[in-house]
Amino acid sequence: xxxxxxxxxxxxxxxxxxxxxxxxxxxxxxxxxxxxxxxxxxxxxxxxxxxxxxxxxxxxxxxxxxxxxxxxxxxxxxxxxxxxxxxxxxxxxxxxxxxxxxxxxxxxxxxxxxxxxxxxxxxxxxxxxxxxxxxxxxxxxxxxxxxxxxxxxxxxxxxxxxxxxxxxxxxxxxxxxxxxxxxxxxxxxxxxxxxxxxxxxxxxxxxxxxxxxxxxxxxxxxxxxxxxxxxxxxxxxxxxxxxxxxxxxxxxxxxxxxxxxxxxxxxxxxxxxxxxxxxxxxxxxxxxxxxxxxxxxxxxxxxxxxxxxxxxxxxxxxxxxxxxxxxxxxxxxxxxxxxxxxxxxxxxxxxx
Amino acid sequence: xxxxxxxxxxxxxxxxxxxxxxxxxxxxxxxxxxxxxxxxxxxxxxxxxxxxxxxxxxxxxxxxxxxxxxxxxxxxxxxxxxxxxxxxxxxxxxxxxxxxxxxxxxxxxxxxxxxxxxxxxxxxxxxxxxxxxxxxxxxxxxxxxxxxxxxxxxxxxxxxxxxxxxxxxxxxxxxxxxxxxxxxxxxxxxxxxxxxxxxxxx
Numbered sequence: 383x384x385x386x387x388x389x390x391x392x393x394x395x396x397x398x399x400x401x402x403x404x405x406x407x408x409x410x411x412x413x414x415x416x417x418x419x420x421x422x423x424x425x426x427x428x429x430x431x432x433x434x435x436x437x438x439x440x441x442x443x444x445x446x447x448x449x450x451x452x453x454x455x456x457x458x459x460x461x462x463x464x465x466x467x468x469x470x471x472x473x474x475x476x477x478x479x480x481x482x483x484x485x486x487x488x489x490x491x492x493x494x495x496x497x498x499x500x501x502x503x504x505x506x507x508x509x510x511x512x513x514x515x516x517x518x519x520x521x522x523x524x525x526x527x528x529x530x531x532x533x534x535x536x537x538x539x540x541x542x543x544x545x546x547x548x549x550x551x552x553x554x555x556x557x558x559x560x561x562x563x564x565x566x567x568x569x570x571x572x573x574x575x576x577x578x579x580x581x582x583x584x585x586x587x588x589x590x591x592x593x594x595x596x597x598x599x600x601x602x603x604x605x606x607x608x609x610x611x612x613x614x615x616x617x618x619x620x621x622x623x624x625x626x627x628x629x630x631x632x633x634x635x636x637x638x639x640x641x642x643x644x645x646x647x648x649x650x651x652x653x654x655x656x657x658x659x660x661x662x663x664x665x666x667x668x669x670x671x672x673x674x675x676x677x678x679x680x681x682x683x684x685x686x687x688x689x690x691x692x693x694x695x696x697x698x699x700x701x702x703x704x705x706x707x708x709x710x711x712x713x714x715x716x717x718x719x720x721x722x723x724x725x726x727x728x729x730x731x732x733x734x
Numbered sequence: 735x736x737x738x739x740x741x742x743x744x745x746x747x748x749x750x751x752x753x754x755x756x757x758x759x760x761x762x763x764x765x766x767x768x769x770x771x772x773x774x775x776x777x778x779x780x781x782x783x784x785x786x787x788x789x790x791x792x793x794x795x796x797x798x799x800x801x802x803x804x805x806x807x808x809x810x811x812x813x814x815x816x817x818x819x820x821x822x823x824x825x826x827x828x829x830x831x832x833x834x835x836x837x838x839x840x841x842x843x844x845x846x847x848x849x850x851x852x853x854x855x856x857x858x859x860x861x862x863x864x865x866x867x868x869x870x871x872x873x874x875x876x877x878x879x880x881x882x883x884x885x886x887x888x889x890x891x892x893x894x895x896x897x898x899x900x901x902x903x904x905x906x907x908x909x910x911x912x913x914x915x916x917x918x919x920x921x922x923x924x925x926x927x928x929x930x931x932x933x934x935x936x
Binding site: 383384400401402403405407408409411412414415416417418419420432433434435436437438439505507615617628629630635636637638639731732733734 | 768
């Protein structure tokens with residue numbers, strides 16, 4: 383088994399490299415090869431347990447270095463973090479914006495945002511998630527709710543920024559609505575669908591600021607990404623803006639299969655502000671874990687309460703942030719996330 | 735730990751000759767070859783292009799054939815899609831044996847081959863022996879495949895293949911060859927059984 387990842391920006395191929403199939407791929411196939419028909423005979427409610435989709439690749443996710451989860455637009459540091467939180471609270475108290483992100487530019491001449499990510503995890507076939515270290519975002523801000531007690535880092539960029547998601551998944555915190563939005567803004571990492579409604583503010587060392595309107599998200603427009611950052615497979619659909627889709631290569635299964643997914647300009651911009659993208663992960667369903675969680679198949683995808691548990695199948699790591707942007711003449715990169723900055727990811731797998 | 739980007743599916747076959755007295759003799763202990771059908775079956779599986787009534791059982795390795803004309807004239811290469819001389823009738827597998835034989839049309843290359851007998855691998859003989867390793871124990875008992883002949887001469891077992899049940903999800907199963915091995919001639923008689931311990935590492 384081997385794989386190759388291509389990343390396209392418009393008509394330009396910006397990356398083409400081999401991936402790493404991790405040990406989880408072999409485990410998934412061995413699971414599939416040893417599933418016994420008695421599973422469904424044992425309990426009629428388990429009639430879907432032999433459905434092939436229970437063992438297939440079902441999701442893709444995005445990761446960055448673990449240091450990124452306590453920097454960038456996560457805004458956990460003091461004293462700037464406290465000032466930022468207060469400004470967010472003031473804005474949301476007045477119901478002015480869906481959300482407001484801040485990033486701290488370390489140098490005034492840096493007009494394209496370069497996220498802090500440290501050293502991302504090196505590719506390793508034993509990986510079971512994109513970053514193995516602690517990627518929990520520890521909030522040190524005086525909020526009524528503690529982010530780290532609400533969401534433990536899962537090694538990848540999560541999808542809690544849209545208020546529709548964070549307000550529905552933070553009931554357990556007991557936080558008020560504004561603080562829930564602070565939690566969403568602290569955790570990130572992808573904007574709401576629909577019309578652009580989030581502004582990012584760059585703060586420079588001299589105190590000056592620059593504002594940039596963040597585009598919409600293909601993931602949240604299509605409701606294809608759950609709150610923990612998994613873009614779900616879309617069966618019977620070929621448009622990669624709808625989520626993760628698949629087709630045989632050249633119409634011949636002997637050539638393998640190609641998965642693809644598209645990030646909208648808002649997804650690219652927001653991921654950049656929350657630490658960039660240094661990893662891609664392809665995930666199969668983990669039937670045992672899904673069953674162990676008390677969920678029986680068929681597993682319908684849900685953004686807010688996804689019953690699916692996943693197992694890492696393949697990983698692609700990059701030496702550069704694939705969301706990085708550049709200045710365009712006198713237009714600073716921070717405000718230059720153009721509409722044509724959609725990223726199309728094509729992930730080819732062959733099995734012999 | 736495997737640090738290469740490519741993860742190779744591989745297999746290992748041990749053939750044991752077992753006499754009714756209990757005496758055992760190892761005839762072969764070597765790696766097999768994984769053939770292109772494995773790529774086809776897994777690609778079909780991971781494409782999500784499953785037929786309505788497909789189940790996971792369609793994508794499992796669940797059948798085998800033995801043959802008397804190995805190795806193939808073109809050599810043992812990954813492109814082979816059928817045994818050189820698979821047993822041609824249910825009676826050749828042995829009417830008194832414990833093998834469950836059915837006649838099916840396999841996928842051969844890009845087309846459908848003629849009907850041939852296939853032996854089923856019971857689920858009790860499929861064992862998880864590691865996180866990503868599965869062992870298939872195929873037993874050709876004392877009553878199976880005995881005293882075979884071709885053109886009035888003795889015929890020797892010398893090839894075996896594993897098949898995925900039905901990757902294209904047809905109403906009538908169409909198996910596809912996924913692993914293959916040739917071995918030295920064995921003239922099978924009722925004096926002994928043959929045990930094939932075949933481990934595939936995914």
